[in-house]
Amino acid sequence: MPAIIETQELTRRFGSTLAVDDLNLLVPEGEIFGFLGPNGAGKTTTIRILMNFIRPSDGKVSIFNQELRWGDYLYRKNIGFLPGDLSLPPHYSGEVFLTYWGELSGGKTPLQGRCLQALALSRGDLGKKIRDYSSGMRQKLGITAALQHHPRLIILDEPTGGLDPLVKHSFLELLKELKASGSTIFFSSHILSEVEQVADTTAIIRRGRLVVEGKIEQLKHKRHKQVSIVFKNREDLDEFIRRYPCQYDDHNLKLQLISGGDINALLKALEGLDIADIDIIDPTLEDIFLQYYNDEN
């Protein structure tokens, strides 16, 4: 699948601070791409470079297969963008803002109705001035403004902040619909569960550097699995512990271990032993994330 966003050795310094360091990203077209990292990892800086708000100190960015040059702006016609620190003109009504924003994107807003429905934003709400909106309503309006023109590429910086759980759920469903209709979604987050729910591919960034990038399933496969084994008899448990010392529950003849990489090695080690039950648990994205961060520590 062709890449819709590609960065090569992307670097951005702010004085002596290295915000983005030699970042190589590949966002395939038609996917939901989760861009993960804790606060200050360089997610927003990367997004600002993609939007041409700031220049990279080094490296290249290609969007829609075109190398991005400083001053380019027409490519943004096919982009829906939601900033992390959203601020909207307070004196506009929601409706006027959406109309105005739609016109700036070419005038067509085929997804406005669907977005409003998914985000539970009523026409009555749209009649109010933005200054009278709650922060959650402002976020919903910002999301609608970013998605309503059905852009080819959607860039969302921490989009679910301020949304209640129900709306968050329907928002994530909306992202899946957009993906199904051909849009590519690049969204940054530090909430791992929501990335895991919708993203096809994810990249984890730490101190501006890419730690890992890949399909979530591949990442889960690559990383450590939690294995729980219950033995039928005491002798087999002792035999296993003798060869592979690990913690165990003497009363239930149960042991728990972390298996790294290939699970076949473990299964081979269990050959000939009498097993009552075995449970292999894939790591969650949160586990993967924490493992990568703990690796550094």
Add this chain to the structure above:
Amino acid sequence: MHWFMISSSMAQGIAQFVKIAPPAMRRFFFEDNFSFTTVQSLLSLAYTHPFILFLFIAYPALFFHREICSAQEKGILALTLSKPISRASYLVNLIISSLLNIIALGFAAAAGVILSYYIYNTAGGALTNFMLAIINLVLLALFLGGLALLIAVCATNSGQATGWMIGLPLALYLLEFLGKSMKQIAFLSPFNPFHYFNPQKVLYEGKISYEDAGFLMGGAIVLSGLSFFSFRRKDV
């Protein structure tokens, strides 16, 4: 101008203050013909001290440019530029709005002067000379508008921009004022926009010199050009 001053709550406040001021202070104001209580004397004060005229008329236009910093601080600039809008067209729109603002204020000043000329029968000078003085003022506002635009584009926050926008014109005005009596700083005068703002001379001679108009207009264009250059490079 009159309309602007009459309707300004500040002028009314000053008038009230003068009424309740101690007799010695009132004598100072009235006997020196510096009364704030009549529109004629306000006009007189404005022409005696051009900077006051400038404060009343040009500052609202000058502050227009602070909007860039404010929009950047609030994130609205980034939101706007996330649309297919070039930085140049954003700035052009801002300059057009600012120009309209300055021109509107120029017309308001002209309307005020015309009213005062016929209603209060202000002494001295032909009406066309007053209009030329206002054009001189508008040219100064354009120069300072260009300066404000450059400050707004280069500043990192609106507080910094406001400080420079107030401080720099004030400093320039003071330098020009002091330059007339202090030879040590007189050499700076040719580089100062207030040096080319001479409403008394315009009223007396009935013309604006090409030198004055050229410096103010040319300065406005150069400063706006520098603003474009800086805005193109600015991190949003």
